Amino acid sequence: KAGVTQTPRYLIKTRGQQVTLSCSPISGHRSVSWYQQTPGQGLQFLFEYFSETQRNKGNFPGRFSGRQFSNSRSEMNVSTLELGDSALYLCASDSGDSGANVLTFGAGSRLTVL
Amino acid sequence: GESVGLHLPTLSVQEGDNSIINCAYSNSASDYFIWYKQESGKGPQFIIDIRSNMDKRQGQRVTVLLNKTVKHLSLQIAATQPGDSAVYFCAETGANNLFFGTGTRLTVIP
Numbered sequence: 671k672a673g674v675t676q677t678p679r680y681l682i683k684t685r686g687q688q689v690t691l692s693c694s695p696i697s698g699h700r701s702v703s704w705y706q707q708t709p710g711q712g713l714q715f716l717f718e719y720f721s722e723t724q725r726n727k728g729n730f731p732g733r734f735s736g737r738q739f740s741n742s743r744s745e746m747n748v749s750t751l752e753l754g755d756s757a758l759y760l761c762a763s764d765s766g767d768s769g770a771n772v773l774t775f776g777a778g779s780r781l782t783v784l
Numbered sequence: 785g786e787s788v789g790l791h792l793p794t795l796s797v798q799e800g801d802n803s804i805i806n807c808a809y810s811n812s813a814s815d816y817f818i819w820y821k822q823e824s825g826k827g828p829q830f831i832i833d834i835r836s837n838m839d840k841r842q843g844q845r846v847t848v849l850l851n852k853t854v855k856h857l858s859l860q861i862a863a864t865q866p867g868d869s870a871v872y873f874c875a876e877t878g879a880n881n882l883f884f885g886t887g888t889r890l891t892v893i894p
């Protein structure tokens with residue numbers, strides 16, 4: 671069973687640009703969550719999508735957005751990039767059914783903003 | 785709001801010794817806790833979980849202890865090996881998402 675796949679793995683952007691990151695969840699998983707990881711901050715929840723709908727959202731500005739497609743693949747977008755957006759962006763999937771679920775993470779997309 | 789924190793940011797142990805990684809949480813309503821391990825260049829990987837109606841759960845070389853009275857969670861690793869070197873995160877459930885602590889870096893000294 672393939673794991674969670676994130677692309678690209680590494681990318682460099684400059685301030686003001688925008689970026690789109692992609693995530694393919696484990697087959698059969700309908701929920702996709704996105705996290706931002708920065709040194710010393712741990713993992714901060716961005717948003718969660720289930721059946722193409724944003725089900726939950728963290729405390730990030732509107733520059734951070736996402737969407738989910740009918741095949742459960744998800745993308746997140748960051749517009750008007752700032753230096754502080756440099757981070758590892760992690761995607762995780764689970765079945766999305768009610769009750770506690772164990773998230774399976776991808777390897778992440780490392781974004782550097784210059 | 786919820787917050788999950790760690791007592792120590794770094795921990796060094798001798799190979800073969802036992803490791804204990806601690807975590808404090810603030811949301812007494814959380815009913816599910818998970819420990820994740822993150823190695824360099826990889827995403828977090830599930831280690832073990834525990835529900836709030838339990839106080840101990842054992843896996844292979846790992847044990848998680850939950851003390852709801854003081855809202856404390858710990859991960860014990862027996863006979864620590866070099867492959868255990870990583871950053872360890874505790875996480876507690878929220879509404880359809882997990883809240884993670886900042887992590888503890890475990891270094892195993894050969």
